[in-house]
Amino acid sequence: xxxxxxxxxxxxxxxxxxxxxxxxxxxxxxxxxxxxxxxxxxxxxxxxxxxxxxxxxxxxxxxxxxxxxxxxxxxxxxxxxxxxxxxxxxxxxxxxxxxxxxxxxxxxxxxxxxxxxxxxxxxxxxxxxxxxxxxxxxxxxxxxxxxxxxxxxxxxxxxxxxxxxxxxxxxxxxxxxxxxxxxxxxxxxxxxxxxxxxxxxxxxxxxxxxxxxxxxxxxxxxxxxxxxxxxxxxxxxxxxxxxxxxxxxxxxxxxxxxxxxxxxxxxxxxxxxxxxxxxxxxxxxxxxxxxxxxxxxx
DNA sequence: CTATGCACTATCGCTAACGC
DNA sequence: GCGTTAGCGATAGTGCATAG
Numbered sequence: 001x002x003x004x005x006x007x008x009x010x011x012x013x014x015x016x017x018x019x020x021x022x023x024x025x026x027x028x029x030x031x032x033x034x035x036x037x038x039x040x041x042x043x044x045x046x047x048x049x050x051x052x053x054x055x056x057x058x059x060x061x062x063x064x065x066x067x068x069x070x071x072x073x074x075x076x077x078x079x080x081x082x083x084x085x086x087x088x089x090x091x092x093x094x095x096x097x098x099x100x101x102x103x104x105x106x107x108x109x110x111x112x113x114x115x116x117x118x119x120x121x122x123x124x125x126x127x128x129x130x131x132x133x134x135x136x137x138x139x140x141x142x143x144x145x146x147x148x149x150x151x152x153x154x155x156x157x158x159x160x161x162x163x164x165x166x167x168x169x170x171x172x173x174x175x176x177x178x179x180x181x182x183x184x185x186x187x188x189x190x191x192x193x194x195x196x197x198x199x200x201x202x203x204x205x206x207x208x209x210x211x212x213x214x215x216x217x218x219x220x221x222x223x224x225x226x227x228x229x230x231x232x233x234x235x236x237x238x239x240x241x242x243x244x245x246x247x248x249x250x251x252x253x254x255x256x257x258x259x260x261x262x263x264x265x266x267x268x269x270x271x272x273x274x275x276x277x278x279x280x281x282x283x284x285x286x287x288x289x290x291x292x293x294x295x296x297x298x
Numbered sequence: 299c300t301a302t303g304c305a306c307t308a309t310c311g312c313t314a315a316c317g318c
Numbered sequence: 319g320c321g322t323t324a325g326c327g328a329t330a331g332t333g334c335a336t337a338g
Contacts, residue, residue, distance in 0.1 A: 015311085026321050031312075047328090055310020056328040 062088025
């Protein structure tokens, strides 16, 4: 994948994320390359908004208008893609960046544990095939009839499968990155609170809808796990309390960025079913071990 | 006593220059 | 081309003086 294609796929990226994705050891090299692409108007950059740490604001990079045009002419982007769909300025910056960090950590899993491969689909990717209404393959829409008929619709941030070639086994995961911007459980049964998300996934499981990924990836899955990456330890606690009250909940696993960065995604960083008193689990089971990213030169 | 303003400091990202 | 380093710049936190 070229740098421009990655910028389209990931919407917004920091210099460090790009260095990780491209396997470049120095941030300076990344910035030079991006500066060159920015002069050619293929890339745009701006200072990161809210959610940054103390020091100087970090720059984030996104594909520019001319970059989108170039990828279209090369036939890499689907015909009819408009720049607005890829433009990082239109994305929820911090949400997208955290999702990207998850993907980078996930890529690292298969290099630490070569017996594993990972296949992932991101709802924000412009490369996914879309239907007439612009809905991508990862978006869900189905009917349930509990009392009266109801339409359930939701879009996970990402869907991925980890395959263990040694044990010939695949596990399916859905990912929700939670920035704490929506309410946990609104009194008026809001459609967009986190409680509704849990209900949606519970119905999804009951209706066996996840099995469509068996056809897509030509494997068998015995259920799935819902991974929730909360943006802070405090938010994680609030979500854990809600999850605990909503059985069946054993399929819902929770973590936060600090645990992800310090241990890596294969570490014992996941709280199951909102039960924080229980021992933390690893998404790779017995292959549990550290996979934190190695430090990069600044 | 509390609120406000301001200088100082810590921390972090960015760039220029240099060597390979 | 890539990687390293020093110095610069931008920002947030801290402590202190002053005003009300």
